[in-house]
Amino acid sequence: MAISDSGKIDYLWKKLGYGVAKTDTNAAKKAPNEAIVSPLLIRGDKVWTKADKIPATKPGSTTTHVRIYDTTTSIECTEDGTSTAKRTWKTGLTDWIPPEFGSTYLVKIYSDAASAANPVSSGTQLFGTGSGNNDEWFFDYQAGIVHFIGTNIPSSVSGSRKVYVAGARYIGAMGIGSANNFVTVGAKEVQANTVTVGTTSITRANNTIKTTNTVVTGTATINTLNLSTALSANSGGTGIRSFTVNGVPIGATAGRLAFVTGTNGEFLQIAANGTPTFGDIDGSTY
Incomplete structure (x- = not known):
């Protein structure tokens, strides 16, 4: 049964x-x-990671994240041979943007001759609510399939005529990977309060990681460290970016070193203001 x-x-x-x-x-x-x-089930590999870049109104032309199929670029569908004749048509493309992102993303369906140059103009538009003859259609935005869900097939879908779809697809980055294998990020920016990793290497070339305050609780192994500002003494540095050849280091401030230099025969002395300096000793002074 x-x-x-x-x-x-x-x-x-x-x-x-x-x-x-x-x-x-x-x-x-x-x-x-x-x-x-x-x-x-929410598949991680099918997550639209840049869905926030889809505008509320369908753009007039293709962008980085949205591909437009309209007028001369609408998709000519292939009839599904495993279904009743003319009942189901396949675009061969997935991830169409549904109208939950905005009403302008509602796909438009047309019937026209095969290989029509501009079915939006020359074809017959078919409406989802039908023509009054129980010939409604339903579009599966994830699978990219047009299915005539009503009792009848539209009269204009007859003979060798084809079904065409005009709309928009998401073409941005997809997939979030697994928590233990955070390898590839297609986004230009990663924003988070906390990023926790185990025994993991983060490898990037010629990129900048910007944070307000980064705390490393374990051991950080860095092959080459280039700082935009000198590391102060309270952080274990010298407070300067380079040394002076043959200079004598002195404490310039509480957090920074400085160097004083002299010439042949000069002596290191303490000036009246307490600053170490090189100079000659005047015998008449002593």
């Missing part, structure tokens, strides 16, 4: 509406009484 439609609907109601598994019929156990949690 086939699975009843009511059983299928009960499964979807519990899964989507309550995030629980279906363990009994609706008559025996209502959705609020199901106890086994069963959330929808």
Whole structure:
């Protein structure tokens, strides 16, 4: 005996509406009484990591994160040969941007001759609500499939005519990797309060990592360290960026060294203001 439609609907109601598994019929156990949690799977490799770069209004032309298919670039679909004739059409492309990002992302469907140059102009637009002849369509934005979900197929989809889709797809970076293998980040900026890693190497070439206050609680091994400002004495440095050849180091301030130099025959003396300096000794003074 086939699975009843009511059983299928009960499964979807519990899964989507309550995030629980279906363990009994609706008559025996209502959705609020199901106890086994069963959330929808969110695949890390399919996460749109730059979805925040999708504008609320569909752009007029392709951008770094959004590819536009309109007028002459609309997609000619291929009929799904495993379904009833003319019932389902495949774009061959995934990750179409749904109207939850903005109403202008709602795809437009057309029928026209095969290889039409501009089906948006020359073809017949098919509306999702149908033409009044039970010929509605549904578009699966993740799979990129047009399915005529109504009882009938639109009359303009006949003979050798094809179905065309105009809309937009997400083409930005995808995937977040795993917590223990944070290898590739396609974004230009990474913003976080805390980044915790184990025995891990962060390798980048000719890039800048900017933080307000970075704390390393373990051992930091750095092959080459270039500082934009001199490291002060309270941080274990000298407070200067270079040494003076043949100079004698002195404490210039509480946090910085300085160098004084002299010439042949001069003596290191303490000036009246307490500053060490080189100079000659005048015998008449002593």
